[in-house]
Amino acid sequence: MQRRFLTPVVLGILALAASAPPLLAGDSIYGTVTAVESARVVTLDYGAGKYELHIVGIDLPPKGPLADQAQQLVVDLVRNKNARMRFYYRTPAGEMLARLFTDDPVLGIRDVAVELVRAGLAQRQEGFDYPYGELAAAEAEARAAERGLWARPQ
Numbered sequence: 001m002q003r004r005f006l007t008p009v010v011l012g013i014l015a016l017a018a019s020a021p022p023l024l025a026g027d028s029i030y031g032t033v034t035a036v037e038s039a040r041v042v043t044l045d046y047g048a049g050k051y052e053l054h055i056v057g058i059d060l061p062p063k064g065p066l067a068d069q070a071q072q073l074v075v076d077l078v079r080n081k082n083a084r085m086r087f088y089y090r091t092p093a094g095e096m097l098a099r100l101f102t103d104d105p106v107l108g109i110r111d112v113a114v115e116l117v118r119a120g121l122a123q124r125q126e127g128f129d130y131p132y133g134e135l136a137a138a139e140a141e142a143r144a145a146e147r148g149l150w151a152r153p154q
Contacts, residue, residue, distance in 0.1 A: 027087045030103070033078040039070035039116060042078065042100065044085055056088045056097040057135055058113045058122040066148055070121035077102050077112055084109075099130070114138045120148020 031046035040055045061067045082103040089097055100112040114134050116122035120142040124135040143150045 028084055029087070030082065030084050033081060033083050033100075036071060036075045036079050039067065039074045039122065042074065044083060044100075051085070051096055051098075053085055053098045053100060054091075054095045055100050055113050055116075057099075057125050057128045057130065058116060059125050060116070060122045061149070066121055069119075069148070070116055073116060073119060073121060074112060077104075077107065077110065077115060118142055118147075120145075120150050123149055 029044065029046045029051070031044045031051075033042050034045045034050070035043040037043070037052075039060050040058065042053050042055070044051045044053055060070055078100065084101045084103055085098040086101070087096065087098045091097065102108070102110045102112065111130075111134065113122070114130075115138075117124055117135055118138040118141055124139045129135045142148060146152055
Protein backbone atom coordinates (compact mmCIF):
# COMPACT_ATOMS: atom_id res chain seq x y z
CA MET A 1 0.00 0.00 0.00
CA GLN A 2 2.85 2.41 0.77
CA ARG A 3 4.32 1.62 -2.63
CA ARG A 4 1.10 2.73 -4.38
CA PHE A 5 1.29 6.05 -2.52
CA LEU A 6 5.01 6.55 -3.07
CA THR A 7 4.90 6.31 -6.88
CA PRO A 8 2.50 9.26 -7.41
CA VAL A 9 4.47 11.35 -4.90
CA VAL A 10 7.78 10.67 -6.65
CA LEU A 11 6.23 11.36 -10.04
CA GLY A 12 4.74 14.58 -8.73
CA ILE A 13 8.11 15.76 -7.40
CA LEU A 14 9.81 14.91 -10.70
CA ALA A 15 7.13 16.75 -12.66
CA LEU A 16 7.50 19.79 -10.43
CA ALA A 17 11.29 19.80 -10.85
CA ALA A 18 11.00 19.41 -14.62
CA SER A 19 8.58 22.31 -14.84
CA ALA A 20 10.91 24.80 -13.13
CA PRO A 21 10.15 28.26 -14.46
CA PRO A 22 12.41 29.58 -17.23
CA LEU A 23 14.87 32.34 -16.49
CA LEU A 24 13.34 35.80 -16.36
CA ALA A 25 15.06 39.11 -17.07
CA GLY A 26 17.12 40.06 -14.04
CA ASP A 27 17.54 36.50 -12.75
CA SER A 28 21.07 35.68 -11.57
CA ILE A 29 22.86 32.36 -11.73
CA TYR A 30 26.19 31.52 -10.12
CA GLY A 31 28.58 28.99 -11.54
CA THR A 32 31.96 28.37 -13.12
CA VAL A 33 32.95 29.51 -16.58
CA THR A 34 34.21 26.34 -18.23
CA ALA A 35 34.85 27.64 -21.76
CA VAL A 36 35.49 30.93 -23.55
CA GLU A 37 34.47 30.50 -27.18
CA SER A 38 35.11 34.17 -27.95
CA ALA A 39 35.28 37.42 -26.04
CA ARG A 40 31.49 37.55 -26.20
CA VAL A 41 30.50 33.88 -25.79
CA VAL A 42 31.23 31.78 -22.71
CA THR A 43 29.88 28.61 -21.12
CA LEU A 44 28.67 28.86 -17.52
CA ASP A 45 28.31 25.58 -15.62
CA TYR A 46 25.83 26.16 -12.77
CA GLY A 47 25.93 22.63 -11.38
CA ALA A 48 22.59 21.36 -12.65
CA GLY A 49 23.49 22.24 -16.24
CA LYS A 50 25.29 24.66 -18.52
CA TYR A 51 24.34 27.85 -20.31
CA GLU A 52 26.05 29.33 -23.34
CA LEU A 53 26.01 33.05 -22.62
CA HIS A 54 26.41 35.92 -25.04
CA ILE A 55 27.61 39.04 -23.24
CA VAL A 56 25.06 41.77 -23.78
CA GLY A 57 25.73 45.36 -24.85
CA ILE A 58 29.07 45.19 -26.63
CA ASP A 59 30.42 45.01 -30.16
CA LEU A 60 33.80 43.40 -30.74
CA PRO A 61 36.23 43.33 -33.63
CA PRO A 62 35.42 40.15 -35.61
CA LYS A 63 39.07 39.08 -35.93
CA GLY A 64 42.62 40.29 -35.66
CA PRO A 65 44.90 41.29 -32.81
CA LEU A 66 42.26 43.23 -30.84
CA ALA A 67 39.81 40.31 -31.07
CA ASP A 68 42.54 37.99 -29.78
CA GLN A 69 43.38 40.38 -26.93
CA ALA A 70 39.69 40.68 -26.03
CA GLN A 71 39.30 36.91 -25.84
CA GLN A 72 42.45 36.63 -23.72
CA LEU A 73 41.13 39.24 -21.30
CA VAL A 74 37.91 37.26 -20.87
CA VAL A 75 39.92 34.06 -20.35
CA ASP A 76 42.03 35.80 -17.69
CA LEU A 77 38.97 37.23 -15.93
CA VAL A 78 36.66 34.22 -15.82
CA ARG A 79 37.79 30.91 -17.32
CA ASN A 80 37.76 28.14 -14.71
CA LYS A 81 36.65 30.68 -12.12
CA ASN A 82 33.43 31.38 -10.30
CA ALA A 83 31.22 33.94 -11.99
CA ARG A 84 27.68 35.27 -11.91
CA MET A 85 25.46 36.02 -14.86
CA ARG A 86 22.46 38.31 -14.86
CA PHE A 87 20.03 37.25 -17.57
CA TYR A 88 18.72 39.94 -19.94
CA TYR A 89 16.78 38.09 -22.67
CA ARG A 90 16.87 35.44 -25.39
CA THR A 91 17.14 36.46 -29.02
CA PRO A 92 14.70 35.00 -31.58
CA ALA A 93 17.56 32.64 -32.53
CA GLY A 94 17.68 31.40 -28.92
CA GLU A 95 20.92 33.08 -27.85
CA MET A 96 20.98 33.85 -24.14
CA LEU A 97 22.10 37.45 -23.59
CA ALA A 98 23.40 38.27 -20.14
CA ARG A 99 25.78 40.37 -18.12
CA LEU A 100 28.73 38.43 -16.76
CA PHE A 101 30.47 39.29 -13.52
CA THR A 102 33.70 38.00 -12.03
CA ASP A 103 33.51 36.50 -8.56
CA ASP A 104 37.17 36.34 -7.67
CA PRO A 105 38.68 36.96 -4.22
CA VAL A 106 41.64 38.79 -5.80
CA LEU A 107 39.90 40.71 -8.62
CA GLY A 108 36.67 41.30 -6.76
CA ILE A 109 33.42 41.68 -8.65
CA ARG A 110 33.80 43.17 -12.12
CA ASP A 111 31.51 43.37 -15.10
CA VAL A 112 33.29 41.62 -17.99
CA ALA A 113 31.71 43.82 -20.68
CA VAL A 114 32.71 47.01 -18.87
CA GLU A 115 36.28 45.71 -18.53
CA LEU A 116 36.43 44.94 -22.27
CA VAL A 117 35.15 48.40 -23.17
CA ARG A 118 37.44 50.11 -20.63
CA ALA A 119 40.43 48.29 -22.18
CA GLY A 120 39.40 49.54 -25.63
CA LEU A 121 38.87 45.96 -26.85
CA ALA A 122 35.12 46.36 -27.39
CA GLN A 123 32.73 49.23 -27.84
CA ARG A 124 29.28 49.83 -26.48
CA GLN A 125 26.49 48.76 -28.81
CA GLU A 126 24.88 51.83 -30.30
CA GLY A 127 21.91 52.95 -28.23
CA PHE A 128 22.57 50.45 -25.43
CA ASP A 129 23.87 50.93 -21.92
CA TYR A 130 23.39 49.54 -18.47
CA PRO A 131 21.15 51.41 -16.02
CA TYR A 132 23.91 53.59 -14.57
CA GLY A 133 25.76 54.35 -17.81
CA GLU A 134 28.69 52.04 -17.02
CA LEU A 135 29.42 51.16 -20.66
CA ALA A 136 29.34 54.79 -21.84
CA ALA A 137 31.68 55.81 -19.01
CA ALA A 138 34.09 52.96 -19.80
CA GLU A 139 34.06 53.85 -23.49
CA ALA A 140 34.72 57.53 -22.74
CA GLU A 141 37.65 56.48 -20.54
CA ALA A 142 39.12 54.24 -23.29
CA ARG A 143 38.70 56.97 -25.92
CA ALA A 144 40.35 59.59 -23.73
CA ALA A 145 43.26 57.25 -23.01
CA GLU A 146 43.39 56.18 -26.70
CA ARG A 147 43.31 52.50 -25.80
CA GLY A 148 42.69 49.64 -28.22
CA LEU A 149 40.04 50.60 -30.78
CA TRP A 150 40.67 54.26 -30.01
CA ALA A 151 44.47 54.16 -30.35
CA ARG A 152 46.00 56.51 -32.90
CA PRO A 153 47.44 54.77 -35.97
CA GLN A 154 51.20 54.32 -35.71
